[in-house]
Amino acid sequence: xxxxxxxxxxxxxxxxxxxxxxxxxxxxxxxxxxxxxxxxxxxxxxxxxxxxxxxxxxxxxxxxxxxxxxxxxxxxxxxxxxxxxxxxxxxxxxxxxxxxxxxxxxxxxxxx
Amino acid sequence: xxxxxxxxxxxxxxxxxxxxxxxxxxxxxxxxxxxxxxxxxxxxxxxxxxxxxxxxxxxxxxxxxxxxxxxxxxxxxxxxxxxxxxxxxxxxxxxxxxxxxxxxxxxxxxx
Numbered sequence: 731x732x733x734x735x736x737x738x739x740x741x742x743x744x745x746x747x748x749x750x751x752x753x754x755x756x757x758x759x760x761x762x763x764x765x766x767x768x769x770x771x772x773x774x775x776x777x778x779x780x781x782x783x784x785x786x787x788x789x790x791x792x793x794x795x796x797x798x799x800x801x802x803x804x805x806x807x808x809x810x811x812x813x814x815x816x817x818x819x820x821x822x823x824x825x826x827x828x829x830x831x832x833x834x835x836x837x838x839x840x841x842x
Numbered sequence: 843x844x845x846x847x848x849x850x851x852x853x854x855x856x857x858x859x860x861x862x863x864x865x866x867x868x869x870x871x872x873x874x875x876x877x878x879x880x881x882x883x884x885x886x887x888x889x890x891x892x893x894x895x896x897x898x899x900x901x902x903x904x905x906x907x908x909x910x911x912x913x914x915x916x917x918x919x920x921x922x923x924x925x926x927x928x929x930x931x932x933x934x935x936x937x938x939x940x941x942x943x944x945x946x947x948x949x950x951x952x953x
Contacts, residue, residue, distance in 0.1 A: 831888065836884070
């Protein structure tokens, strides 16, 4: 596609439910990142995928968070048993080189 | 620990003037710094990258400097316009593929 696409744009969920956030990167980009952005905070690194290599999961805040990338393209971030502190904007970015990332518009997650 | 800081207060500038935003880093020496623009409800958009061996980089009305002695990068927008109003994020290299991000500075250009 022309850019990085994320869905849904907004998600309101009840505490304790599971959610899945989707990212469709730019075609041909081998690197894919997930970040979390809370109000007034810098982007928080969550996970990084590069080609067929094992992902860097070092930024995932707890074992309730997981992500996968199928066929080196689309990625899904899953949050199980959501908590109110999970409320934030989740951003996906893809890149061909480490020095320029292209971001989607983000998914605003609200846990009530 | 590695830290990157931007002024959290909004910066108000009169149209036509030069806006200058600051990014300071501590406890490490990144090989490069990047600047991104973020509009409300949108993801960040890449603007410029400056490497540690470059003192200055320009792109149209944008200029970025990198002072490794002061551990600081400055981001300038000359002849500012209301359309330049946005939040500007600074990011520095942490590893081959990871960045450390500042919280951003909101820039407001008044007509």
